[in-house]
Amino acid sequence: MSNQTLISTAEFERIYEKWNRKVYQYALSKTSSTYIAEETVQRVFIKLWNNIFQKKVHVEIEAQLFCIARTTLLDIVKEERKRQDLLHLKVETDQVPTPSELYRLKELNERYEDIVSRMPESRRKVFMMSRFENLTYKEIAERLSITPKTVENHIALALKVLKKMFVFIIHLFF
Known part of the structure; x- marks a missing residue:
């Protein structure tokens, strides 16, 4: 099978099955x-399809699959870690914020959005x-056609810039 041409849906299904x-x-x-394994499979084959559709396939399917699988798996693990950190943070902060805390958070968010x-x-x-x-740096670069x-x-x-803003605000509020 030539990797330089678009492949048919049937060929892609055979690759998927294999x-x-x-x-x-x-x-x-x-x-x-x-969960992560299933999510990885889904994302890998979506990316592979997009690569084939965009004629970005320059190497054997197997090599490309496992290169995509490795980077996709890393991305998913990072996402899961962030999600778990946020869940852990939520559990620790399930107390109802005071009106002054809500005001500070609102002010902080407005400044963040402004910056x-x-x-x-x-x-x-x-x-x-x-x-x-x-998105990864590579994905952003590809979308925006930059390095x-x-x-x-x-x-x-x-x-x-955001770090400077937060340091300033922390000194201002606390």
Whole structure:
């Protein structure tokens, strides 16, 4: 099968049938989580389909599958870790906030939104894709047709500004 041409749906289904269990086993062996393994399989084959559809397939399917599987698995594990951290934080902070705490949080959120809105458009776009769409630097770079290093620089500059803002606000409020 030539990897330089688009493949048919039937061919893709054959690839899926041949490899989905191996991708699942790979993810399961790394995480011991059936949820993460299933999610990995779904995302890997969606990305593979998109790569084939966009004619980005330049290597053998097996090599591409496991390269995609590795990066996808890392992304999912990071997402899960963030989700678990947020759940843990919620459990610790299930107390009802006081009106003054609510006011401080509202003020902090308004300042945060104001600073993000003042960022140059490209930096704001990169920052939002990273933080709210949970995209990797590589995915952002591909979407915006820029280099991953440019994405990294935009994120670093955005975080630098936000860090200064938070340090200022912490001193102001506390």
